[in-house]
Amino acid sequence: MPPYDYDIGIIGGGAAGLTVASGAAQLGAKTLLIEKEKALGGDCLHYGCVPSKTLIRTAQVYHLMKKSQAFGLPRFEIPPVDFRAVKKRIQSVIETIQKHDSEERFCSLGAKVEFGEPAFADEHSVRLNGKKVSAKNWVIATGSSPSIPATQGLDQTPYLTNKEIFYLDQLPSSLVILGAGPVATEMAQALCRLGTQVFVVQRSGQILTKEDKDMADEIMKVLISEGVTFFLNTTVLHVKDWGSEKEIVLKDREGETISVKAEQILVAMGRDANLKGLGLERIGVECNPKGITVDDRLRTTQKHIYAAGDVTGAYQFTHAAGYEGGIVVSNAIFHLPRKTNYTFLPWCTYTDPELASIGMNEKRARETGVEYSVWTEPFKSNDRSLAEGEEAGKIKLLLDKSEKPLGVQVLGPQAGELLSEWVAVLNAKVKLSTLAAAVHPYPTLGEINKRVAGTLLSQKIFSERVKKGLKFFFNLKGRACG
Numbered sequence: 442m443p444p445y446d447y448d449i450g451i452i453g454g455g456a457a458g459l460t461v462a463s464g465a466a467q468l469g470a471k472t473l474l475i476e477k478e479k480a481l482g483g484d485c486l487h488y489g490c491v492p493s494k495t496l497i498r499t500a501q502v503y504h505l506m507k508k509s510q511a512f513g514l515p516r517f518e519i520p521p522v523d524f525r526a527v528k529k530r531i532q533s534v535i536e537t538i539q540k541h542d543s544e545e546r547f548c549s550l551g552a553k554v555e556f557g558e559p560a561f562a563d564e565h566s567v568r569l570n571g572k573k574v575s576a577k578n579w580v581i582a583t584g585s586s587p588s589i590p591a592t593q594g595l596d597q598t599p600y601l602t603n604k605e606i607f608y609l610d611q612l613p614s615s616l617v618i619l620g621a622g623p624v625a626t627e628m629a630q631a632l633c634r635l636g637t638q639v640f641v642v643q644r645s646g647q648i649l650t651k652e653d654k655d656m657a658d659e660i661m662k663v664l665i666s667e668g669v670t671f672f673l674n675t676t677v678l679h680v681k682d683w684g685s686e687k688e689i690v691l692k693d694r695e696g697e698t699i700s701v702k703a704e705q706i707l708v709a710m711g712r713d714a715n716l717k718g719l720g721l722e723r724i725g726v727e728c729n730p731k732g733i734t735v736d737d738r739l740r741t742t743q744k745h746i747y748a749a750g751d752v753t754g755a756y757q758f759t760h761a762a763g764y765e766g767g768i769v770v771s772n773a774i775f776h777l778p779r780k781t782n783y784t785f786l787p788w789c790t791y792t793d794p795e796l797a798s799i800g801m802n803e804k805r806a807r808e809t810g811v812e813y814s815v816w817t818e819p820f821k822s823n824d825r826s827l828a829e830g831e832e833a834g835k836i837k838l839l840l841d842k843s844e845k846p847l848g849v850q851v852l853g854p855q856a857g858e859l860l861s862e863w864v865a866v867l868n869a870k871v872k873l874s875t876l877a878a879a880v881h882p883y884p885t886l887g888e889i890n891k892r893v894a895g896t897l898l899s900q901k902i903f904s905e906r907v908k909k910g911l912k913f914f915f916n917l918k919g920r921a922c923g
């Protein structure tokens with residue numbers, strides 16, 4: 442075997458790459474981590490999850506201040522938002538987390554960190570900063586970038602993406618968001634709450650298209666009530682820069698043209714895998730329209746080169762990237778064949794109310810042709826929701842014909858947190874009767890989980906058949922009223 446410089450080389454210091462680097466180095470593999478930006482952490486830390494969730498929380502606090510009277514508090518005049526102060530808070534949260542993702546920390550774990558943009562020279566080596574570096578195994582974890590549509594005029598018009606939106610000095614007075622996926626929807630609500638007039642343009646007839654329509658429509662209803670304007674079934678014809686304003690010309694389903702003018706445009710229309718400059722074509726690593734092609738052990742068409750995270754175009758979440766990083770460590774370092782399994786991969790859209798999902802929703806169940814039944818419980822029947830003033834939403838449980846859970850969607854306050862119980866239930870194959878019988882503290886939002894699990898069982902327990910049986914055996918006398 443040729444003497445490689447490293448046991449494993451990782452390209453990309455985001456969620457996937459950092460997971461592999463930390464695991465491999467701590468297991469004693471000679472590890473090289475290469476990042477093209479000045480700092481580690483990737484999109485999640487700098488332009489994604491962390492800044493977006495920080496902004497969402499700030500917007501939520503401002504929104505609650507405006508709603509003070511709904512909580513029996515006095516009304517008060519709130520000054521407009523100074524976005525530089527918001528940006529400062531975002532940067533401070535990023536800086537705190539950055540320490541965990543620092544070069545020093547990875548060096549202390551045993552991984553060598555290099556900054557630069559490598560290109561494969563051959564199947565085992567890359568060219569980096571004028572040197573050739575080799576590794577027995579490679580991992581491509583270069584993530585994704587915002588997908589920019591070929592809309593007429595957009596290339597001559599300044600626009601924002603997730604790379605700029607958290608670093609503005611001023612809150613835009615108005616904003617047109619192209620796309621209505623999770624990033625677009627979260628930003629629409631947050632910026633609207635902070636005082637921006639927000640328009641959302643969506644090609645299809647539903648926002649959050651991966652989700653069930655009833656759940657997505659309920660989020661849209663909340664956003665509309667807060668002031669967001671939606672253009673569904675609408676395509677962008679062209680865009681024009683008028684200096685202080687940008688004009689977006691749309692065509693709706695009836696063929697009518699609509700002109701919307703706004704200070705800024707945010708493009709949030711999905712993601713493209715970061716493949717440029719890696720030289721994958723030279724070494725026979727195949728790609729598809731979504732990203733790098735991998736098998737279920739995350740091996741590319743070159744079996745010693747793995748790909749993980751957004752770059753494969755599969756499930757573009759930080760926790761998916763981390764999970765995949767772990768799979769790569771098992772396969773490449775432990776040599777334990779481990780396959781990906783996304784059956785119970787959860788996710789959450791952090792609007793208010795949040796929408797969290799695990800397993801199949803109705804859309805996926807219909808696609809796969811599986812027989813299912815739906816059990817729901819509204820948050821307005823949960824005492825804690827009422828106390829919190831957070832009554833919107835419901836939980837939806839899908840069961841197969843043998844009454845085993847296929848999936849759960851929670852639309853409501855802290856849905857992402859509430860889903861954790863279902864993560865355990867579904868992964869550990871806990872019986873619904875166990876969940877329904879487990880005592881949950883009162884009053885908590887989490888009682889909704891127990892309640893929905895119990896609805897199916899209570900229908901059986903309180904059935905006419907059971908009542909008849911009890912009457913027969915124990916001579917029960919039946920209703921005492923009405």
Ligand SMILES: Cc1cc2nc3c(=O)[nH]c(=O)nc-3n(C[C@H](O)[C@H](O)[C@H](O)COP(=O)(O)OP(=O)(O)OC[C@H]3O[C@@H](n4cnc5c(N)ncnc54)[C@H](O)[C@@H]3O)c2cc1C
Binds near residue numbers: 493757
């Ligand atoms: C606004 C927004 C909000 C989001 N919110 C959430 C959320 O709440 N929860 C969630 O789970 N996910 C969220 N995501 C998705 C999440 O950010 C990604 O799924 C995650 O970052 C993917 O991790 P990764 O390691 O694959 O890629 P990244 O984190 O993007 O890391 C890739 C790294 O590779 C580097 N790189 C790229 N090309 C090269 C090269 N040629 N050479 C060297 N280095 C290179 C990049 O600089 C980057 O550091 C959000 C995304 C966005 C845009």
